[in-house]
Amino acid sequence: MKNNLADDIFRTMVDKADTAVLYTESSEPNSLNAKEYLVKYANHKAQSFFSISDDTNENQSLEVIVKYDELLIMANKVLKTEEDENFNIIVKEADSILNYHVRIRLFNKGLLFALSLIKPKFITDKESKLPLGTPQSRNRELEISNLFGIRVLDSNDSIICYLKPIFNKKGDVEDFRIDYINNRMGEIAKDDSAFIEGQTILEYYPKNSENGVLEILADCYTSGENKEYTKEFIFDKECVWLTTKAVKMNDGLILFSKDVTKEKRYEAQLFIQNRLLSEAEHVANIGSFRWNLAEDQIKYSDNVYRLFGYDPNEFDNKYDRLLTFLHPNDFEKVKSSFKEARKNKSKSDLVFRVYTKFKELRYMNTIGECYQKEGNWYMVGVIRDVTKQIEAESVLQIKNSELKRTNADLEAFNRVASHDLQEPLRKIQMFVSRLDEEEEGRLNYRSQGYLSKIKYSSDRMRNLINNLLSYSKIDEVGEQPRRVDLNDVLNNVLEDLGERINDLGAKVESVSLPVVNGIQFQLEQLFANLIGNSLKYVNEGVQPNIKIIGSIVSGDKSAVEGLLPNINYVKLQFIDNGIGFEKKYQEKIFEIFQRLHGKTEFSGTGLGLSICKKIVQSHNGTITAKGEMNKGAEFIVYLPTLL
């Protein structure tokens, strides 16, 4: 009776094992030719591996069923040496390449084959060096040691155990006794199998009542239905995940458990990574996709759906569905681009317009690259909402064209100012000068006065036009900056102003000035305007005194707005003892057409200091002013030193 039961258990276990088990015997006793061996037993896995059907399996010879010579050669070796053989073979099944671990040994009167699939992803040293069945005849209750199975059971990757139910007074299952457990469990739990056997599942692992295992197993026993579950166990402080299949057999349960801890860890890691990716996509406003090019199905990340205004998985993931979002004018472009990428497995990078769920027009940018995996071509890539960038670009484009127009306007103004405005003015001046020449002494006193007022006004207008022109010309890219010796600049300007300096009896003092990088004629204009101002705004009855001082300061120590740290500047001070100005005007005086004095008091166009400021700025410098009423003014210019 017991042996029959054991036979049944064993047959069930072996039949359902993940390992292909094939037992063969020779028709000729002690034949050394493996080809002559006939199939006596093949479990499900073996039947599918060797392509043998159930009804014929006991008649076929190895010669017929074995497709791989390597197996026959090794089997012959076993027959000859009577030593076990362990080796790996790589076989091609359908489209995949598979790696099997094969064990061949003599058993009873025949040859026993066991082939187990090695999953390359999870292979470890421990697993690959898994010992073959070490026969330990510890199995007391189930006397199956006479069966070849113990080797198979113990060498199986799975934990296999047989449980017998324990009933309470009401007749309900309240626990299970562990009748048999193979040594795989011992390896995982670091307990000896012999220690485990004989205990109940609650004695051995009390938490089985809380984690639902007892409930599932009781249900399996009562209903007779197969159950499968994955649970976490703690053995010796280490977390182990087991996937268990429970099958009712006779008055007990057979459990096949697999250690899936690594898979679970990968799963957990993957889960975290996916969450991170999903978060990142959300923040970056991007989505990602993976497209099996053979299948027309695109796997999207959740954020892709959100980019299109949908909830995750809300729309169909077929390629054709994607096309329905497109703006009609981009339809052909996208279609042909993807067609091209699919055909040539090339990189795809394109921008197109889509309508979201809420009929909003958005610009999307997809970048996809193709790669091959297990014989299939995939495109993986990202989708980015680039609406903001595109809009910003177009705003920039509009601004640029506006700027171009403004520049063109400015150029037209320059032309008008330099020629068209000057032309009639010159004629007025010409006629006035002729009138003056021809009617000299003949005009009455008042008319003579009118004439000189016309002359004065037209002179002012000419000045104004010339200054406006030079103001607008400062930015023109013409001359390249060169080394300019500021002493030369000062000398040229003093020479030009010599007559006025002499007339005023002004005193000009200066020290030796440094060399800067700049445009000489502009710097001359700067000096001329500043010194010219000092000669213009003089205190009556005081000898004009102008000091020009040059020194080097560093940008960060000068505490002047607009100067860069880490750069040295040439500091130029133009100090006079003229009429000065009120402190509240020290910013205002640089503004265009700003005049602090009445036109009649002092001549000027109101552009001189604006020109100075523009020249200094185009030299990457700064200009400031200090003044005190009737005491004097000081203008300070900072220009970057030569690097």
Place this chain on the structure above:
Amino acid sequence: MDKLRILLVDDDEDDRQFFADALEGIELNTDLHQLENGKSCMEYLLTDTDNTPDLVFLDLNMPIMNGFECLEAIRRTPHLKDLLVAIYSTSSAERDIEETFEKGANIYIKKPSSFSELKKSLKQVVKMNWAYHLNDFKKENFLLKI
């Protein structure tokens, strides 16, 4: 001494009048012919080759054919390539001055804003010993900006 033959090409009637008056005012022996644009200037220079002037004053901004085009046409014509050409324009733009010198102008006179200045400039140009300068100066030293 023969009269110095001067051709003035300018579309502005007032300016032509100023010019003629100023030339008269400097009391030198000159003969002035006036034309209104580059096209009539070229027609004059190409048909009446016996009367080729000694000096041409050329305005830049003119209708039909402007001063730049006219200058180019003059320098393209073999018997006119050594003709003395003075540009006489309102423009003081650096690039206009450069361009006319590149195209072969000899002198650049900015139209002055007073009559006495105009007389001074014309006197300077007309009284210049051209023969002497033409023989002894290289072209690049020969440019004059007034």
